[in-house]
Amino acid sequence: MPILVLIVQSFNAGKSRAKWEGFSFRWYGALFQSVSIMDALKVTLSVALLATVISTILGTLAAIGIYSMKKRPQSVMMTMTNLPNTMPDIVTGISLMLLFIFTRINRGYLTMLMAHITFDTPYVILSVMPKLKQMNKHTYEAALDLGATPTYALLHVLIPECRQGIVTGALLAFTLSLDDFTVSYFTTSPLVQNLSTLIYSAARRGIEPTLNALSALMFVTLLVLLLIVNHRTEERN
Amino acid sequence: MRYDVTLPWWAYTLMGVGGLCFVVLVILSIRRNHGIKRSLFASPYTLWMILFTVLPCILIGYYAFTDTDGNFTFANFRHFWDSNAEMKEIVGEEFASSIPRGTVNVDTLVYSLWMAFLCTAISLVLGYPAALFMADRDMKLGASLVILFVVPMWMNFLLRTIAWMSLLEDNGLINQLLVAVGLPRAQLMYNSPAVLLGMIYNYMPFMVFPIYTSLSKQDISLSEAAADLGCSSFQTLTRVTIPLSLPGVISGITMVFMPSVTTFFIPRVLGGGNTMMFGDLIESKFLTEGNWNGGSALSLLMMLLILISLSILRKADPNGEGSGRI
Known part of the structure; x- marks a missing residue:
């Protein structure tokens, strides 16, 4: 309505x-x-796209890595992955802002991108992991037994098995990144705005x-x- | 467009070295033909998370327990409890007793918790029947209800909230309708109900969808069995369907409660400064006052609060079954 x-x-x-x-x-x-709106649109889209690509690669690799870890480090890694999801947006944003202030990195386009990658990646992992767990463990071993090198087995057995999870994760990351306001608000400078922060500053003026x-x-x-x-x-x- | 690419030199060095190390490690592990070494694939992610999640959290802790000069102190928490503490220090001990405890911060916290509680409760009461309808396979209505809930989610949530402004304003649509019917104008914006409305409107889907997933995953033969064994449809609902959907309800409660405690945009826009919520307070401590130490203390308190409430909820849903996202 x-x-x-x-x-x-x-x-x-x-x-x-x-x-x-x-x-x-x-x-x-x-x-x-309007130059400012078109600029913001460009920033939003490019950040979302870049963050999606990077976090999908990072997340898929990490999921495979975590999956093949032993029990103890695996649970540590999963706790670390779940941590950003349980933290409220505002705390994520502020903690990153403190980091950038502390290390004297000027906030702007790159810091916003880094922040987006940070909150996107766990979601990719969380959507790839279940697919890996559902997979029959012996398929990979069978591939090795049949003479596939580990690299070949990885590319032709493991990745296709969890392709659905990867796609879901990427889509999720893209939407989250497009829709994010709080984290972007704290990690960017007023000079580089995405649509959300632009809307925010416009809304305060009416x-x-x-x-x-x-x-x-x-x-x-x-x-x-x-x-x-x-x-x-x-x-x- | 200003892409201010101004990272310090050591950041690039760090990135380069990190990338190089990763490539070398992967090549090594592939050469050795050990499947187990695949765990190395997680190393860039681990590094990233340590840099951008663990380290920032430590920083919040550091700032929360130090003053502006970097000395260890509990003062930030004392200021949270008593916002007049600073004034008391200035006037000295003899006058301090005459100044009452400043309760602004604690009041804000209580107010946000209360608002978040109301928002969660109302979302649950309204959302559960909606989820029931959506999951009901005999109903043609279900699918269109799903669409009705999903469609607004595609819109940027700031715009969604702003859209309410044009309805609730003094010259907004509702007031124009009221005037047209001959009723006096009503003050609809800039008060707590408006903020509550905005919160419910924005966060209701987070309640409905987990419940919906857990309801639609339910084996229909269970409720059929209950009916066969002589349960009335009301009994089936209260004894079978609702208990089985509890994981969804719990995850819904978390997903509504958490953002509603911390929101700062909705009270800003719909509350117009008359309503101060905890997220609002934190944001203004950081960006308006530039008081990082005080703001960090508040953030730390909020994190603690959320961890506590999460661990309570975890107990109720140990397997995390209800964590069905949309």
Whole structure:
């Protein structure tokens, strides 16, 4: 319901939210001309993409590593993986901010990326691990017995077995990174903003209609994307 | 765009050395043909987590127990308990007794806990029936309800909250409706109910989905058996379905309670400074006052609080079965 209002508002010609002054695309035009919003969009997308790729690689490797550890280190590693999930966002953000302040690293694009990788990776591990555990242990050994080198067995047996988990983890990481506000807020400088922090600083000044247009667009894009995904899975079945 | 790539030189060196070490280790372990050495694959992640999770936590602890000069002190916690402590130190001991204990911080904590509790309770009461409907296989309504809950989640949560502003404002839609019907305007924003509404609206899906997963994973023959053995449908619900879905309920409670204690955006926007929550307090300690030591002490307290509540919940759900994310 509030979202519907937002979408309707985005077509409102007037600047005030209270009055309806006719249908227009004015705010959509303004949206694409606004440098700060387009910059923020670029930052958001590139951070999400980079963080997803890096954390997926890091997480998949780690999951395989943790899986083949002995019991004791394995449980230590899993506790460490679960730790960021149980910590509230604000503490994650603040602790990273303290780290960057302490080491005198200027906060900006790179620090935000690092922060995103930090909170994405555990989710990748947590979605790859169950797949590894479900896998039949003997498949890998059989591959070795049949003359596969460990590298070959890894690439052609282990990775395909948990591909589903990897994809889920990557998608999860991407969404989390797109949607994150709290951690980004504490780990970036006011000069480099992603959409969330931009919306936050704009909201404190009062909402601009361009933000309505932006949210309407984001909403429709996601809707279309998901419909396409749904359609494809149905066709496959 | 300003990609200020300004890491100090030692950061690059560290990264280079780390990467090199990893490559060498992997090559070595592959050469030796030992499957067990695959555990080395976790080493970059371990390094990363030590750098970006363990070390920052230690830093919070360090700042919490030191003053601005780096000396060990409990003062930060004393200031949490008594926000007038600083003033008392200035005026000296003889006048200190005449100054009452400043309870701002403790009050904020109690207020946030109370709000979070209300939010969790209301989400549970509203969310459980919704999850029941969604999981009911005979209902056509279920699938559309799922969509109804999922769709708003795709939207950035800041925008979701802001959308409420245009409804609740003094000139917002609801007030315009009220005026049109001939009723007086109501003050809907900038108070606790508005914040509570925003919290419930944002966090309700976190309650509904774990319950929904645990309900839909349930073996339907169990409730059929209960019915065959003479249970009324109400008895089946209270004796079979609800107890079996408890892990989902517990994970839902955690997933709603935690973010609602710590949120600072929702009270900022919908509460407009009239409502101060704990997350709000921490954020302003750090970014407005620049008081890292005090802020760290607050963060540490919050972490403790959450660890305690989590361990209580863990006891109720030892296997972590309900940890079904969406």
